[in-house]
Amino acid sequence: MGIRREDKNRWERRSPLIPQHVRELKQEHSIETVVQPSPIRSFSDDEYLDAGATVQDDLSPCPIIFAIKEIPSSFFEQKKTYAFFSHTIKGQQYNMPMLKKLMELECQLIEYERIVDSQGKRLIAFGKYAGMAGMIDTFWALGKKLSREGIDNPFTLVEQTVQYESLEAAKMGIGRAAQAIERDGIAALLSPLIFGIAGYGNVSKGAQEILDLLPIHTITP
Known part of the structure; x- marks a missing residue:
């Protein structure tokens, strides 16, 4: 093969x-x-x-x-x-x-x-790391977008996922953004900044693990 x-x-x-x-x-x-x-x-x-x-x-x-x-x-x-x-x-x-x-x-x-089991459940599916990578890239893309619009924001401190050598390094990058938010807050133009996550699967859990690194308030439906 x-x-x-x-x-x-x-x-x-x-x-x-x-x-x-x-x-x-x-x-x-x-x-x-x-x-x-x-x-x-x-x-x-x-x-x-x-x-x-x-x-x-x-x-x-x-x-x-x-x-x-x-x-x-x-x-x-x-x-x-x-x-x-x-x-x-x-x-x-x-x-x-x-x-x-x-x-x-x-x-x-x-x-x-x-490729599914007898109940129709997928046996090969995305894990939590897909959610982590997606959330990190979301922060990175948001930082780029806001910067192009001339808006100072803490997400410029976040790199694209592929640039980090390890998950630990990525979390440190998110941590720097979190420190900036705690120190300087969010621009009034962006406040309140809301992230919505739908679902409770592996990808959702991974995304939430990264999002929880920021000083956030969680609102459940």
Whole structure:
């Protein structure tokens, strides 16, 4: 099987299988893995090599290929199996050409969102870290927007999530914004500044964990 190099976003460091999984598949099930090299993946090429994988660009020998984000239509090969988040199950128009190409080539798509248990509950879903990253990026984007409008604000102290080396570093960045709010308050033009969170799932919990780093008052419905 193959692991495709992620290239939709320059900050995409995730991998569908970690080196430990590759090692277990080889030792326990005699499954060989070919990994496309990547300079930004969370796990280095050497870690995959040490786990027993082959690292090369060519994935043509692999009958099944795993990825995270959408795959360019030009990558697909006849009658192969691809597993990734295709973002097509809701009929998303922007990915219909990709789905059409898969069908034309008689490929099989394993859509992570449709891997469910007997109760229909998703087994592969976003965790709290998605909520954390989303909340941090929300602060960062808000800071940029307000600055362009000439409004001084504490969120300029927050970096984009990808710029932080660790969760601890990110929380320290949010902490600096929190200290600025406690010291200087919020511009009258922005007050009251309200953030609304809907839902109680993993993503919501992650977002709330970051939001709770600020001096806030929580209002429940």
